[in-house]
Amino acid sequence: MSTLANPKDSTPSAQTASILALEGVHHTARPTWKLAETVHFYRDVMGLKICHAITAKGWGPEDHPDFLHFFFESGNGSTIAFFYYLGSERPADSVTWDHWLYRSVHTAWRVLDRRTLMEWKERLESFGYKVMVVRHEILESIYVTDPNDYMIEISWQMRSLGRNDAVDATLTLEAAIDIEKETSRPVQVIDDIWRAKSRLVEQHAAAGADPDA
Amino acid sequence: MPKVYVLKVPEFAGLIESARNKPGCTIRSVGESYLCIQSDRPIKFLRREMGIGPAVWYGAFTGGIEGRLVDFGREEVTLVDA
Numbered sequence: 316m317s318t319l320a321n322p323k324d325s326t327p328s329a330q331t332a333s334i335l336a337l338e339g340v341h342h343t344a345r346p347t348w349k350l351a352e353t354v355h356f357y358r359d360v361m362g363l364k365i366c367h368a369i370t371a372k373g374w375g376p377e378d379h380p381d382f383l384h385f386f387f388e389s390g391n392g393s394t395i396a397f398f399y400y401l402g403s404e405r406p407a408d409s410v411t412w413d414h415w416l417y418r419s420v421h422t423a424w425r426v427l428d429r430r431t432l433m434e435w436k437e438r439l440e441s442f443g444y445k446v447m448v449v450r451h452e453i454l455e456s457i458y459v460t461d462p463n464d465y466m467i468e469i470s471w472q473m474r475s476l477g478r479n480d481a482v483d484a485t486l487t488l489e490a491a492i493d494i495e496k497e498t499s500r501p502v503q504v505i506d507d508i509w510r511a512k513s514r515l516v517e518q519h520a521a522a523g524a525d526p527d528a
Numbered sequence: 529m530p531k532v533y534v535l536k537v538p539e540f541a542g543l544i545e546s547a548r549n550k551p552g553c554t555i556r557s558v559g560e561s562y563l564c565i566q567s568d569r570p571i572k573f574l575r576r577e578m579g580i581g582p583a584v585w586y587g588a589f590t591g592g593i594e595g596r597l598v599d600f601g602r603e604e605v606t607l608v609d610a
Contacts, residue, residue, distance in 0.1 A: 449583050450581045450583055450584070451583045451584070452537075452539045452583070452584055452587065453539070474537075474538060477537075478561070479535055479536055479537055479560075479561040480535075480537065482561045483535045483537075483561065483590070483591065486592075487590065490592075506593070506596070506597060509589050509590065509591075509592050509593045510592070510593055510594065510610075511592075512533070512590075512591070512592035513531065513533050513591075513592030513593055513594050514592075515592070516533045516558055516559070516561075516562050516591065516592050517558065519559060519561075520558045520559025520560075520561075520562065521559075523559065
């Protein structure tokens with residue numbers, strides 16, 4: 316299978332980032348064991364249009380061979396999708412579904428401004444959902460939990476990201492990875508990263524170059 | 529001598545502004561992307577003085593530090609020599 320989107324661009328100089336670029340999210344997908352509740356939340360509460368559904372027979376494993384895979388539109392060509400595995404039960408978990416292990420996996424949708432974000436908050440609250448508001452560094456977000464206990468976030472980005480943000484992110488990750496290489500174990504406390512990063516910031520400034528250049 | 533490196537982005541500007549009024553603090557540029565707050569004594573930061581919300585507060589030192597953070601709480605922290 317060719318990985319080239321446009322054969323006419325197959326010169327060596329074109330076989331770089333330009334033909335490997337992504338065009339945003341098509342879908343994220345998670346399993347559900349609450350079909351009606353999930354459709355109600357995303358279609359009726361969120362107001363998202365059901366845009367596609369797959370019904371498959373015998374594609375899954377032996378204990379649940381059939382499934383539904385259904386999609387809701389979430390703007391700019393993106394969708395959110397769910398698998399409903401017929402005849403299956405949610406597997407037993409070693410931690411509960413409100414554990415951070417699961418709540419850290421979430422979908423965040425973009426809106427263009429704060430007014431729209433607050434309108435979403437009001438809409439969700441009008442259906443009786445508890446909505447949390449958090450102002451982060453570059454995002455202001457609202458959070459709601461869907462009937463599956465999946466975290467849903469809606470955000471507006473308060474400023475565009477620039478070169479400084481990319482430099483800083485690269486140095487942060489470099490500091491953390493350096494510590495893990497030096498100690499041969501996962502980094503334990505954020506203070507260690509902050510201290511290691513101060514040295515990288517000085518080195519970066521002295522070199523006068525982007526860290527990933 | 530404790531130091532705080534501050535990325536030049538709007539959400540962290542409050543660190544710089546609060547440090548300008550602190551005795552013993554000096555501020556210098558570090559390359560194009562950072563400023564450094566340096567002090568000849570422990571530096572106490574107050575969240576409300578910096579004008580930032582809790583989420584940004586918890587990441588306020590992401591630019592890097594030299595020294596040791598003591599008594600890190602929801603509203604204040606002190607950076608001392610390591």
